[in-house]
Amino acid sequence: MQFDTVIRGGKLVTASETTQADIAIRGERIAAIGKDLARGAAHGANILDARGRYVLPAGIDVHVHLALPFCGTVSADDYDSGTRAAACGGVTTVIDFAIPYGEETLQQGLDNWRAKAAGKACVDYTFHMAITKWDRHHKEIRKIFEQGIPTFKQFMIYEKEGWQADDAAIFAALEALKDLGGLLLVHAESSRVLDLLIARHHTPAEMKKHGAWLHVVTRPNFIEAEAIERVIRWTRETGGRAFIVHMSTGEGADLVKWAQATGVDILAETCVQYLTLDDRVFKQPDGRLFATCPQLKKPADVRRLWQGVRDGEVCNISTDTCTFTRKQKDLWKGDWTKIPMGMPGLETLMPAAYTDGVLKKRLTVNEFVNKLSTAPAKIMGLYPQKGSLAIGTDADLTVIHPTSKRRVDWKKMQTHCDWNPYQGRELAGFAEHTFCRGRQIVRDYAFVGANGWGRFVGRDHVGRA
Numbered sequence: 349m350q351f352d353t354v355i356r357g358g359k360l361v362t363a364s365e366t367t368q369a370d371i372a373i374r375g376e377r378i379a380a381i382g383k384d385l386a387r388g389a390a391h392g393a394n395i396l397d398a399r400g401r402y403v404l405p406a407g408i409d410v411h412v413h414l415a416l417p418f419c420g421t422v423s424a425d426d427y428d429s430g431t432r433a434a435a436c437g438g439v440t441t442v443i444d445f446a447i448p449y450g451e452e453t454l455q456q457g458l459d460n461w462r463a464k465a466a467g468k469a470c471v472d473y474t475f476h477m478a479i480t481k482w483d484r485h486h487k488e489i490r491k492i493f494e495q496g497i498p499t500f501k502q503f504m505i506y507e508k509e510g511w512q513a514d515d516a517a518i519f520a521a522l523e524a525l526k527d528l529g530g531l532l533l534v535h536a537e538s539s540r541v542l543d544l545l546i547a548r549h550h551t552p553a554e555m556k557k558h559g560a561w562l563h564v565v566t567r568p569n570f571i572e573a574e575a576i577e578r579v580i581r582w583t584r585e586t587g588g589r590a591f592i593v594h595m596s597t598g599e600g601a602d603l604v605k606w607a608q609a610t611g612v613d614i615l616a617e618t619c620v621q622y623l624t625l626d627d628r629v630f631k632q633p634d635g636r637l638f639a640t641c642p643q644l645k646k647p648a649d650v651r652r653l654w655q656g657v658r659d660g661e662v663c664n665i666s667t668d669t670c671t672f673t674r675k676q677k678d679l680w681k682g683d684w685t686k687i688p689m690g691m692p693g694l695e696t697l698m699p700a701a702y703t704d705g706v707l708k709k710r711l712t713v714n715e716f717v718n719k720l721s722t723a724p725a726k727i728m729g730l731y732p733q734k735g736s737l738a739i740g741t742d743a744d745l746t747v748i749h750p751t752s753k754r755r756v757d758w759k760k761m762q763t764h765c766d767w768n769p770y771q772g773r774e775l776a777g778f779a780e781h782t783f784c785r786g787r788q789i790v791r792d793y794a795f796v797g798a799n800g801w802g803r804f805v806g807r808d809h810v811g812r813a
């Protein structure tokens with residue numbers, strides 16, 4: 349066998365075990381795992397010494413927004429900077445949300461997103477399809493499914509943006525996707541009460557007094573919990589399958605755990621920021637920068653979500669990457685309802701989850717691999733092509749040092765942003781080397797990939813973790 353790359357002597361970590369072995373790549377695939385594989389290397393092959401390192405299946409971020417028109421601007425990371433950031437963070441597959449705007453069809457929305465990515469992406473990508481106008485869009489679901497998109501998304505908020513789905517639309521979508529074997533992702537927040545609370549506090553005096561802290565005041569935990577309760581109910585009654593995106597509250601985790609125990613087919617992800625940051629940041633002078641949707645919650649929620657990651661009701665960890673620069677964030681001019689909501693995340697997903705998860709002994713390194721790669725691959729229909737270290741599967745690998753830390757500094761990052769939520773923090777788990785389908789795209793912590801290497805990955809099913 350003539351191997352193109354041999355990664356020697358590392359600890360191979362999968363969701364279930366850790367073994368010491370060489371791993372060899374030929375073309376885009378993992379070709380061999382075993383001892384002394386360098387003997388089978390082709391002339392001029394890339395031989396990488398990984399002694400003292402972990403070799404993992406690369407990360408999969410199932411929740412990103414690149415070049416998203418939102419909050420009166422467009423998110424700052426596109427398929428160029430966003431996927432470079434992903435590579436340096438050890439992520440080689442991203443799932444973005446194709447969203448139809450205005451009167452667009454699902455097909456137009458999907459075509460728009462495919463065009464944003466084509467020729468630019470440095471890592472592999474695929475999409476969830478947002479259904480924003482159920483009455484018209486439902487007719488297209490099968491056609492979109494047949495194009496490799498079995499996962500759909502509805503928003504329970506964002507009426508003004510024209511994205512909101514009401515209960516009937518969610519109920520009907522669960523039914524329709526059940527028939528096709530798809531999965532419905534739901535942004536669960538209770539819009540009417542949220543609007544009421546926002547209106548109540550949207551006064552010059554309140555805004556002057558509390559600034560960005562009003563995000564916290566107007567999004568108490570029950571805003572998410574009530575909406576999750578409703579999704580659980582519709583999922584139970586339809587016998588459908590739902591996936592709560594970016595779950596941020598302990599109450600949400602309690603509800604999902606209870607629903608799962610009573611046989612409801614519901615899943616929930618959380619995002620790394622809900623595990624590593626909390627709402628005290630809004631008291632900082634630059635607190636506005638941290639505005640996301642949903643908001644960061646309390647330290648008790650952080651603890652409860654980690655528990656859920658361990659126990660299973662939280663099935664994976666993603667980012668909801670939606671980058672906005674300081675200038676974009678400054679569009680708020682003191683009004684918290686106008687802050688573009690979102691932050692950079694792809695580059696720090698694995699480091700932040702590794703540092704606060706594995707190094708703080710909340711997770712084993714195998715559980716870490718499961719939540720960042722294997723489980724999301726299985727749920728989203730990418731496994732075993734992605735999310736595994738099996739012979740014949742895509743050589744999507746990241747090599748990390750188990751303990752060595754690097755200080756986060758936005759000035760040195762790929763992400764197109766002039767601040768970072770982890771600025772100054774020391775994080776381990778940055779990708780020393782990353783491979784995407786056999787090609788090395790990060791070497792010695794430096795990006796060496798290329799635009800256009802990333803490919804659209806069609807999916808024909810969803811699965812279980």
Ligand SMILES: [Zn+2]
Binds near residue numbers: 411413
């Ligand atoms: Zn999102």
